[in-house]
Amino acid sequence: MSPSVYDSVRNDRHSRHRKQPPRRWKLPLLLAAGAVCLCLIVAPTLGKSPAPGTPAGQAAPPPATPDFVPTPEPTPTPAPTPTPEPTPTPVPAFDFSQSAPERETVEMDYFADALFIGDSRTDGLRLYSGVKGADFYCYKGLTIFEMNSRKVAEIDGTKYSVLDALGRGRQYAKIYISLGINELGYFDDQVFADTFAAFLTQVKALQPGAVIYLENLAPVNPGKCKANRQPYYVNNDRVADYNAIFPRLAEEQQVVLLDVAAALSDADGVLPAEATVDGVHFTKDWYKTWLAYLMDHTVDAEEYAAGQTGAAEGESGS
Amino acid sequence: MKRVLLLLLAGVLSVGLAACGGGFAGYDPETTAQALLDSGAFEDALDTLDEESACMVYGLDPEQVEDCVVYASITAGAEEIAVLRMTDEDAAKAALEALKGRVEDQIAALKDYQPEEVGKLDGAILDRQGTTVLLAVPASHDLAQAALDALR
Numbered sequence: 001m002s003p004s005v006y007d008s009v010r011n012d013r014h015s016r017h018r019k020q021p022p023r024r025w026k027l028p029l030l031l032a033a034g035a036v037c038l039c040l041i042v043a044p045t046l047g048k049s050p051a052p053g054t055p056a057g058q059a060a061p062p063p064a065t066p067d068f069v070p071t072p073e074p075t076p077t078p079a080p081t082p083t084p085e086p087t088p089t090p091v092p093a094f095d096f097s098q099s100a101p102e103r104e105t106v107e108m109d110y111f112a113d114a115l116f117i118g119d120s121r122t123d124g125l126r127l128y129s130g131v132k133g134a135d136f137y138c139y140k141g142l143t144i145f146e147m148n149s150r151k152v153a154e155i156d157g158t159k160y161s162v163l164d165a166l167g168r169g170r171q172y173a174k175i176y177i178s179l180g181i182n183e184l185g186y187f188d189d190q191v192f193a194d195t196f197a198a199f200l201t202q203v204k205a206l207q208p209g210a211v212i213y214l215e216n217l218a219p220v221n222p223g224k225c226k227a228n229r230q231p232y233y234v235n236n237d238r239v240a241d242y243n244a245i246f247p248r249l250a251e252e253q254q255v256v257l258l259d260v261a262a263a264l265s266d267a268d269g270v271l272p273a274e275a276t277v278d279g280v281h282f283t284k285d286w287y288k289t290w291l292a293y294l295m296d297h298t299v300d301a302e303e304y305a306a307g308q309t310g311a312a313e314g315e316s317g318s
Numbered sequence: 319m320k321r322v323l324l325l326l327l328a329g330v331l332s333v334g335l336a337a338c339g340g341g342f343a344g345y346d347p348e349t350t351a352q353a354l355l356d357s358g359a360f361e362d363a364l365d366t367l368d369e370e371s372a373c374m375v376y377g378l379d380p381e382q383v384e385d386c387v388v389y390a391s392i393t394a395g396a397e398e399i400a401v402l403r404m405t406d407e408d409a410a411k412a413a414l415e416a417l418k419g420r421v422e423d424q425i426a427a428l429k430d431y432q433p434e435e436v437g438k439l440d441g442a443i444l445d446r447q448g449t450t451v452l453l454a455v456p457a458s459h460d461l462a463q464a465a466l467d468a469l470r
Contacts, residue, residue, distance in 0.1 A: 120394035120431070127371055127390060140394050141431035228393075277363040278393040284365045 091300075093307035096251045099259040100213070100297040108132050110295070111174075115210075117162055118142065118178035121218070121281060128284040129291035135172070137162050144179045144192065147199050163199075166206040173301065175207060176294070178215040178260070180242045181280065185233040193245045200253040211304045212255035216246040218264040218290075221271040224279030234280060236270060254308050256299045263293035342470050344450035347387040347401040350469060354399050355389070357465035359456035362397040364389040372400065376416045382409040384449075396424055396435035400453040407449055414446045417453040424455075 112133040116122050122138040125131060139152035146152075146161070153165030160168060177200075183192055203212060219236045243261055250257035264286060266272045271279070275286040282290065354360070372388040373380045385403040400417060404410040421442045428435045441459035443466065445452045456462035 123394065124392065127367055127375065128365060128392065130368070132370065140427045281393050283392060 091302045091306045094256065094299055094303040096254045096256070096307055097247070099247075099250075099257040100299050102296050103298050105292075105295050106298055108295075110298070113173040114176065115172040115174070116176045116178070118176075118215075119182050121181060122176075122178050124281055125287050125290055127287075128282075129287040131291050135170075137165060141182050142179065143182045143186075144195050144199060145183070145186075147202075163202055163206070166203060172207055172210045174213065175203060175210045176213045176215060176258075177203070180217045180246075181220075181234075181239075184235075184238040184242070185231060187233075189241055189245060192242070193249060196245070196249055197253055200249065200255055204253070204255075211299055211301050212253075213258050213294075213299075214246060214250050214253075214255045215258045215260045216243045218260050218282075219269060219271045221273055221276050221279045224271075224273060224276050226279075228278040230279055256304065258294070258297055260290065260293060264290060342447060344403070344447040345401050345445075345452050345469070347385050347403055347450075350401045350452065350466070351387040351389065351399050353465045353469055354454055354456070354462055357456075357461045359454075359458040359461035359465065360397050360399075361457040362391045362395045363393060364397060364399065365392050376400070376413070376420055378402075378413055378416055379409075381405075382413075395432060396428055396438040396455050397457060398424075398453060398455040400451075402451045404449050404451065410446050410449045410451050413451045414444065417444055417451060420453065421455070 108131070111131055114134040116125065116134055116136045116138060118125075118136075118138045119142045120138075120140040122136065123140065126134075126136045126138060137153040139150065142150060142152060148161050148163045151159040151161055151164075153160050153162055153169070155165055155169050179196075180192075186192060200212065200214070203210075217239045219239050220230070220234055222235060225234050239261070247257055249255070261269075264271060264275070264282070271282075275283055275289075277283065355364070367375065367388040367390055369383060369386055369388075370380060372378070372386055373383060375388075375390075382405045383402060384405055387399070387401050389399040391397045398420075400420075402410075402413055404413050421439055421444070425436055425439045428439070438455050438457060441456070443452065443454040443456070443459065443462060445466075452466070454462050454466070
């Protein structure tokens with residue numbers, strides 16, 4: 001066959017192929033298009049319904065291959081760094097084994113929510129020190145043994161015992177207790193201590209918001225006591241006996257000890273002669289000294305509360 | 319002339335009657351308290367109470383107290399001096415009752431604490447003159463009363 005004839009035939013075939021494909025090429029194309037359409041229709045339904053026979057409530061096994069291209073998660077925006085909250089400064093717990101430390105002097109209005117419980121010495125404080133605003137449950141000769149019996153506290157014209165009044169009257173923020181000088185002749189220190197402890201427990205229960213101050217005993221002046229024929233038991237040995245009890249009471253009952261004895265005695269540990277007329281009660285200046293000590297020795301209510309652990313121990317049944 | 323002499327005589331008599339006691343205007347707090355202190359009627363050591371403390375002790379309304387001088391025992395005893403000038407007579411009457419109550423309270427307090435002091439309270443001097451009120455609890459009733467009489 002000559003090239004011309006061959007070329008002619010080949011060109012003829014090529015031209016026919018381009019212009020009209022042979023019938024055997026159409027069928028696969030149609031099948032492929034159909035398969036693609038079928039896939040497009042069927043694929044979205046895969047994995048959406050449980051497989052036949054799957055028990056209700058039981059998830060069908062996940063498809064072997066993901067049936068969709070997951071939308072790419074947005075790049076997380078970096079969260080702003082939170083401003084650290086200021087750490088609260090823990091309130092230091094008051095150490096009840098120590099007497100109240102000297103602090104900045106309070107103003108007189110500090111006593112507007114204060115109550116004083118005591119005997120004739122406290123009555124002298126009321127009359128002569130210049131203290132203002134406080135309430136007083138005090139009485140000549142009052143003892144720790146009469147807190148539930150002797151009616152010395154007046155509320156709305158009616159007189160009550162100290163404990164009755166504490167339960168009926170207002171709630172105080174500070175309660176000062178000064179008792180013991182009239183009990184010097186009661187020679188059972190354990191009963192004195194136990195009675196005092198029980199009283200402090202009751203005061204704390206009746207006045208839960210109050211800082212309780214327990215004042216130890218200022219000494220007496222032996223010379224003036226003798227000259228004024230005070231009873232023999234009114235002496236500084238007996239005062240020392242009780243002043244050994246008060247720190248233990250303060251620590252055990254978690255109340256604030258006020259070392260009034262140190263504030264109102266001289267270098268020899270006695271009440272100075274110029275501070276008293278009868279050896280026991282104070283002069284006006286000495287009552288002012290007493291008040292000044294109280295105004296210089298206070299305990300923050302939060303520190304007092306932070307130091308209270310007795311309630312928890314009590315609840316645990318110990 | 320006779321008429322003029324009669325008028326002069328009447329005037330002199332009036333002044334004389336006033337001077338004999340009809341004109342006592344009441345107890346001046348400062349003068350009266352000092353006269354009592356100077357009388358020798360008191361044995362105990364006394365010191366002054368300010369007006370606010372005095373009102374607290376006696377249960378008085380400070381608004382009704384014009385002036386006062388008060389001394390009380392600094393040994394928790396019974397002796398006491400209180401001279402009050404009140405705003406009006408009603409307030410003075412109420413103050414007198416309050417002072418009587420103070421005496422009763424002191425008797426109740428001292429009968430166990432300092433029983434020897436109760437006798438002083440039994441001889442307490444209580445008086446009202448117009449708008450002024452007086453309480454004196456001396457060791458010597460007679461000396462105190464003489465000092466008060468001298469003020470009239």
